[in-house]
Amino acid sequence: VISARDLTKVYHMGDVDVHALRGVTLEVQAGEFIAILGASGSGKSTLMHIIGCLDRPSGGEYVLNGEQVSHLSRSALAGVRNRFIGFVFQGFNLLARTSAVENVELPLIYSGLGTQERHRRAREALERVGLADRMDHHPSQLSGGQQQRVAIARSLVNKPALLLADEPTGNLDTKTSLEIMDLFHELNAEGMTIVLITHEADIGAHARRRITLRDGLIVGEEGTR
Amino acid sequence: VISARDLTKVYHMGDVDVHALRGVTLEVQAGEFIAILGASGSGKSTLMHIIGCLDRPSGGEYVLNGEQVSHLSRSALAGVRNRFIGFVFQGFNLLARTSAVENVELPLIYSGLGTQERHRRAREALERVGLADRMDHHPSQLSGGQQQRVAIARSLVNKPALLLADEPTGNLDTKTSLEIMDLFHELNAEGMTIVLITHEADIGAHARRRITLRDGLIVGEEGTR
Ligand SMILES: Nc1ncnc2c1ncn2[C@@H]1O[C@H](COP(=O)(O)OP(=O)(O)OP(=O)(O)O)[C@@H](O)[C@H]1O
Numbered sequence A, B: 001v002i003s004a005r006d007l008t009k010v011y012h013m014g015d016v017d018v019h020a021l022r023g024v025t026l027e028v029q030a031g032e033f034i035a036i037l038g039a040s041g042s043g044k045s046t047l048m049h050i051i052g053c054l055d056r057p058s059g060g061e062y063v064l065n066g067e068q069v070s071h072l073s074r075s076a077l078a079g080v081r082n083r084f085i086g087f088v089f090q091g092f093n094l095l096a097r098t099s100a101v102e103n104v105e106l107p108l109i110y111s112g113l114g115t116q117e118r119h120r121r122a123r124e125a126l127e128r129v130g131l132a133d134r135m136d137h138h139p140s141q142l143s144g145g146q147q148q149r150v151a152i153a154r155s156l157v158n159k160p161a162l163l164l165a166d167e168p169t170g171n172l173d174t175k176t177s178l179e180i181m182d183l184f185h186e187l188n189a190e191g192m193t194i195v196l197i198t199h200e201a202d203i204g205a206h207a208r209r210r211i212t213l214r215d216g217l218i219v220g221e222e223g224t225r
């Protein structure tokens, strides 16, 4: 479902070039559960943004679901993302002025579902991450780990075929982290493809395949498909 | 240096009351290195905000450095914080429109230091957290772990007597986390009092004393002073 070849990403900053990705080749089959590990600054989030069609590579090719992504217009990319991909961002990216449940409903706005059904699905997603009693809180009225869980609930509400989760347990205690990993296992068993970015080996161990990035290159791979 | 007695914090949300702290009593001696552990939502960040004079408790008393904090005006509190306390926030709280080095210089603005000295100290703090080559990047041009390290550098630049760090390694890989913990040990050996909030037992093990919060109450304590 993901076929990336020789991806490079260079940020030009005046007279300095930052090579965030230096030639990454990666294939992910439908239904896989794969973890991307690596040190801070190794290029994990950059790779996820390209895989999720949020950013274009400087070089290389990327085919998602058989479509050559570089040929798609911005609005076509937005459509692909909305129908097909769920995102959990490292910084959560919640809307500050709306409640938890409204934040979770957001991906459903263009889905054609009625207001009642949107609200019901958002509530259900929040219950699944243990936040049934925090639905009307705004992000600033939530703990760090609760904000992270709202971001997780939001990523799942559209029932995406592909989940891209960037450090989804970084702010969670062990027990809550395991509850989230159980949820991911459940969804993966139902067919969801999961790409999980994490710097924690314990969390990476939940995936069936692990890829390690260093300085923008894949330096290791182990596990099975 | 910290003497908190029966602290409570209640958030009133319409017809619902959220009891974030339900009576926390805590004493921290100068030079201690203490970790506060607990599940997501247990009250750790709320406690830190009260200890750091960023928020007032609903009940109980708090004495910092011999001063009854409830008697201080807002500007007196701001002065105490600026001279005495370094903060690493769970969400970093960096200014988006300024560079890493300018973000780190911020606590020095009212210190009476000249521009050159401020800049030198900020550069040095960034070097200590491994970001010498990222000084002019803005937060959006930094990885999550790099943003976290800018927040750590900023907390130390005023050489505070008390460091309050909320999940300072949440976005860092193991090697970088250990580098940060080594830095904290160094500073603690030089006399800095450190209160570290973490949900990771491995990180909490670096402190000499560990306190566990659950549902706004201290339920466990172990270690030495
Ligand atoms: N917009 C940008 N402009 C310049 N450099 C950037 C930009 N975004 C990222 N970088 C740099 O690219 C490198 C890779 O960043 P990336 O966010 O992918 O790392 P990461 O592996 O996700 O790190 P972390 O584990 O800390 O989140 C970093 O060194 C970062 O400073």
Ligand SMILES: Nc1ncnc2c1ncn2[C@@H]1O[C@H](COP(=O)(O)OP(=O)(O)OP(=O)(O)O)[C@@H](O)[C@H]1O
Pocket (backbone or CB within 6 Å): A134, A137, A140, A141, A142, A143, A144, A145, A146, A171, A173, B011, B013, B018, B019, B020, B038, B039, B040, B041, B042, B043, B044, B045, B046, B047, B090, B199
């Ligand atoms: N402004 C607020 N209004 C209402 N409730 C709040 C507010 N701030 C925090 N809370 C609630 O208080 C409780 C404690 O929050 P706190 O941020 O202290 O938790 P925490 O232990 O730091 O959690 P985490 O490990 O997830 O960061 C949470 O249940 C949260 O929903």
Ligand SMILES: [Mg+2]
Pocket (backbone or CB within 6 Å): A044, A045, A046, A090, A166, B143, B144, B145
């Ligand atoms: Mg990242």
Ligand SMILES: [Mg+2]
Pocket (backbone or CB within 6 Å): A143, A144, A145, B044, B045, B046, B090, B166
């Ligand atoms: Mg917190």
